[in-house]
Amino acid sequence: MNFFTSTKTLTHEGTMRMLQAGIERAEQTGQPQCLVIVDASGEVSGELRMSGAKFLSRKSALAKAVTAASNRAPSANIPEGFRPLIAAATGGSVTGLPGGLPIMLDGTCVGGVGVGSGSGEQDIEVANAMLSAIGADTFE
Amino acid sequence: MNFFTSTKTLTHEGTMRMLQAGIERAEQTGQPQCLVIVDASGEVSGELRMSGAKFLSRKSALAKAVTAASNRAPSANIPEGFRPLIAAATGGSVTGLPGGLPIMLDGTCVGGVGVGSGSGEQDIEVANAMLSAIGADTFE
Amino acid sequence: MNFFTSTKTLTHEGTMRMLQAGIERAEQTGQPQCLVIVDASGEVSGELRMSGAKFLSRKSALAKAVTAASNRAPSANIPEGFRPLIAAATGGSVTGLPGGLPIMLDGTCVGGVGVGSGSGEQDIEVANAMLSAIGADTFE
Amino acid sequence: MNFFTSTKTLTHEGTMRMLQAGIERAEQTGQPQCLVIVDASGEVSGELRMSGAKFLSRKSALAKAVTAASNRAPSANIPEGFRPLIAAATGGSVTGLPGGLPIMLDGTCVGGVGVGSGSGEQDIEVANAMLSAIGADTFE
Structure with missing residues (x-):
């Protein structure tokens, strides 16, 4: 029985790179824009x-960032009627x-971003520009 | 690179003039009516x-006042479905x-008013009567 | 048996007079200063x-205004250890x-003021200047 | 009577410079560290x-950042007993x-920083390193 497992988290270098990339694309x-980045538990890493x-x-x-991190999917994927x-x-x-988009790296969700x-x-x-800047998956 | 920029704020003389004008029109x-005035960051200046x-x-x-100050537009401009x-x-x-209406002066948003x-x-x-009393833009 | 009794409340003319008097004394x-006026139930009348x-x-x-209105006494009257x-x-x-001071008129508490x-x-x-402006009791 | 007055605000370039300077000094x-920057009304500009x-x-x-912005003074200046x-x-x-330190520029408080x-x-x-990076006053 395994009591622990390995995971990944975003460093603050990653957070700053995302913020900078978001600013550039927004300009x-x-x-x-307002930019928010949260970790896999929904706690704010940077904004x-x-x-x-x-x-x-x-x-x-x-709300978009935590929704994406919690669902491990874009916030807009939630069905309208729901x-x-x-x-x-x-x-x-x-x-x-x-x-709101999840931060997915090699199949692992390490957080979410909301704009x-x-x-x-x-x-x-x-x-998407923020995700691309750190090599995370982007979404259509 | 610019670290600072100039802007305008409402004085308390302006806030009191707005409240008085709102009372008169409401009478x-x-x-x-309930009258609320907030600054450009949504902090209450008077009510x-x-x-x-x-x-x-x-x-x-x-809520109307902060919405207008945040959006720099009338609260009712938000699309119904949204x-x-x-x-x-x-x-x-x-x-x-x-x-809810923004307080616009020479193209700068200095806050919002909610009634x-x-x-x-x-x-x-x-x-609108409150905005007119201080020489700010009015809205249809 | 009496199911109802008479009381007094502050009008908005009284509220505005208090705010104006507070501004003048503060200047x-x-x-x-921040000036807050509440009614006998602690609901904000003006600020x-x-x-x-x-x-x-x-x-x-x-907090000072609602404390004074609730206790019908100056907020500073609360014993230190308590x-x-x-x-x-x-x-x-x-x-x-x-x-924080109560707004007392002929022995009736009609609200509180906090500065x-x-x-x-x-x-x-x-x-005290705000209370004096409407003929309410003042406090040492 | 003046209904408006001029003031200054921090740009997002200034906010990013402060965050970067804070990271470097903390390293x-x-x-x-957790770094928070608020504007002159206490609204978060970056963290x-x-x-x-x-x-x-x-x-x-x-709390440190908003205290400093509201008081226009270091948070630690609040007397202990109070x-x-x-x-x-x-x-x-x-x-x-x-x-918590205020962001003071030429005598104007444009916000606060909390670490x-x-x-x-x-x-x-x-x-202080964050303040120094944008040319704002530092504190002992």
Whole structure:
């Protein structure tokens, strides 16, 4: 019987690289963003609110990040009809809003990233740029 | 690289002028209101609950004010289909209820105002009167 | 048997007069303040954060105001040794910090006022000025 | 009467520079840290949890940062005897723990920085390095 198993976690070098990549892509799109990165337990590893981003998007970006880390899948994968119920049952922590992606490395989920302030497409584009910068899987 | 940028904030003279203007317009309409003013980061600068206003409208007026300040746009501009999801993901902070307007001065958002207790039209009318009293932009 | 009794409440004209008087006295002392006024049930009637006041003093000023309204006595009257326990038992709502005074009119408590950002003496001086402006009792 | 006044805010370039400087100094001291930066109203601009830092220090670092921003002074300046009462009255937002410093630029407070996971001396050293990196005042 195995009482322990090995896993991976993101270093703070990885967190900073992700934030920097997110800023650069958001500046290219012209839409300032709130960027949140959480670990596999949903605890915040890093976050940045860009100048001109919506400050309340910190909250939605956090919900997107923890949803993706918990589900090990993009936040927008939650079926539409299921979204209001699961949001209510989790005090708003689980959201179907687009812009939350898991940080997957060699099949292991090491956390989640959430991006908010833009359109769903912009949010996902920036989140993917953050994942790509550290060699993690990206999502369509 | 710029580490700092210049911006504007509302003085307490401005806050008091807004509250007084809101009271006067609300008395004209015959509908007592809860009035809330927040700064550009959503921190409350001033608020007033008029005699006869619904006391829980303090909460919705606050949500309207912070939504407008965060989005730099009227709270009612949030698309209808998006409202339940974004409200849940932000713990109720982002609302699509009418009556929240940003305080825009020369293109800079210095905060938000939220009005609640009346109909959507009454709330917006009072919020506009508060903006007009300090020379800020008004909204249709 | 009497199922109902008469009481008094502060009008919004009274609330605005108190806020204005608090601002004027605070400007005289040179210490910007957070001013909070609550009704006899502890619900906020009005508040103002002056330019240059400590923004977290909104929270302590609220605690002072509700403490005074609940106890129908100055917040600083709470015995020193009792303060930590009662604060813990009420989630921080009851505070022994000076600057909270009840709004007493002809022996009836119609609410409380809380002032914060200055020294205890400054806070009490401003709170008394707010009470005096509406003809309510003042406190030493 | 002036309804508006001018002020300064930190850009996200400034926030990132501060985080990077904090990481470098913390690595030199050998003590991983939680770093939090807030604006002049206490809203989080950026944060980073270093590998090996205490995850609950995110909370204390936030309290240190908002305390410093609200008081426009180091968190440790709060008199010892006053600390338990003011912490209780503000729901834990105001703390006397060392490691919170205001971001002062030419006499204007543009926010606060909070550092937590090390000794008080280590926390202050890292916070000062973050301030120095953007040309803001440092503190003894």
